Amino acid sequence: MISHQFALVKREIWEHRSLYVTPAVVGLVLILTGLTALVFASGYQEIVDIFIVGAQNIAGEAERRAAMFAVLIGNTFPFLFAGAILTIFYTLDSLYAERKNKSILFWRSLPITDAETVISKFLTAALAIPLIASVVIIVTHLLVLLIAGIFISVEGGSSMFLIWKSAPIFDFWAGMLVIMILLPIWFSPFIGWFLFVSAWTKRSPLLMASLPLIMVPTLEYWVFRTHLVADAMQTRFEQLPMFKGIDPEIFFNERELIASADAISLIGIIDIGNFLASPQMWAGVIVCGLFLTAAIYVRRYRDDS
């Protein structure tokens, strides 16, 4: 079963090259953006000098750490955004394309159950995409920091002091990996929904997947004058239970900042206990399970002849 899943997920990566090409392109764009910014900055020598001197002598440890934290965040968010879009397109295509190009007839001639196949597509979306992205993110961070370090050294600053001792890279990466595992679980109802639409629809998976997301809340409001579905979807994006409440003041209040350099931590704001105790999270997992079951059922029982 596990070795099957490994082979099946590998097959998905072979088929959908975008699973690794997309994060690689995002990484490349970020590195090039960083390079361009530094080339641009080198035109303003005085400002760069003041900045480096200031960062080394006047700024506190917490400020330097906060600045590097911001650099890491800035070089991570584009991946999350691209990853979300990639996941939507991948899941919508995964069970639709095999029917369209008829290869489903070949896949179904092998001793693999429909459940194994659908689960492998879910694992690709929920596990393989985030893990591939994480590797690319870490490589991108290293390269961006390396380039910035070289720039600082050339400009006469200490890259060791300003970058490698200030950037909370291990804390950030560990936190990022946890988030990369928890985020797909939190958003799994959507993954399940897209996979189900992909297995079920005969045309335009994107349209078929998005229409009900708009229609159902509208109908609900027309008929019952309630907005439970809309609320459920909205809170899914607004209240992520894996994060502790963050006081934004911490980043703006200088005294607080100096007092709490250790507080600038990604791991520090993650709350796995709260995530696991969240009824919404479990409700989402059940909804996802129902959609996956429906997708398996459709793949198994649908007969297009």
Add this chain to the structure above:
Amino acid sequence: MTSLVTASNVSKRYKAVRAVDNVSFEIEKGRIMGLFGPNGAGKTTLLKAVLGLTDCEGQLSVLGLDPFKQRKELMRNICFIADVAVLPGWIKVTQLLDFMEATHPNFSRTRSEDFLSRTKVRSDAKVRELSKGMVTQLHLSIIMAIDAKLLVLDEPTLGLDIIFRKEFYSNLLNDYFDGERTILITTHQVEEIENLMTDIMFINDGRILLDSTMETLPETYVELSASGEDADKARQLGPIYEHDVFGKKVMTFEGKSKERLAEFGECHTPSVADLFVAKVKGAAA
């Protein structure tokens, strides 16, 4: 003899249409069964039921398993080419072999590579870069490397040129069929597999018109060419089908003595294609 496939009163309905209508038959081990029928006769539906790709009414047992409920177990010992060119275009030949090796317990990579080495299929090529004939060779190389008890082929050579078609069947006979294995095959090109089959089945409108071994065909069916009065006399014996060829009446008889018919004209065993036409048109008349 042991039956690999046993169907009794199998039916499959699509809304109002009965694609397969109360069909019963057996396929024994070591046989090559040819299944023929016009388009829409129910062949593919019947094969899908045998392969567990669709559920059906009645009793159907394949290798002692319920094909729909025990599809995964069944697919370890059965392989099929359901249609031409269903291999995914994006996959590379090596990837396909890797995947087969990882997922199929009865797959031998060496056998597949050995077969491929005798073709022009390059191992680093993607399926979409191959010609239709080469894709079929690739598919065949996989099928032949699976140690399966039953091979099901649905129009395996459709759209291939004559050389590939001939090669396909000669490979199948020489490299695959060993008397232990069983093959169920459908094709429109009846004459290509006429000398290959051991058993034959005709299906039309979801019903079986003929289910026979090839050995007993000449004993049961006779084609008579006659003219004039002889033709009229022969007609009294109730041919199942009659048509004109160069001014002569050609009649197909079922279960009539050859000696008796020889009194009216020239007798011979009908070809499978002719018998097929006689059965389908005769049944419709």
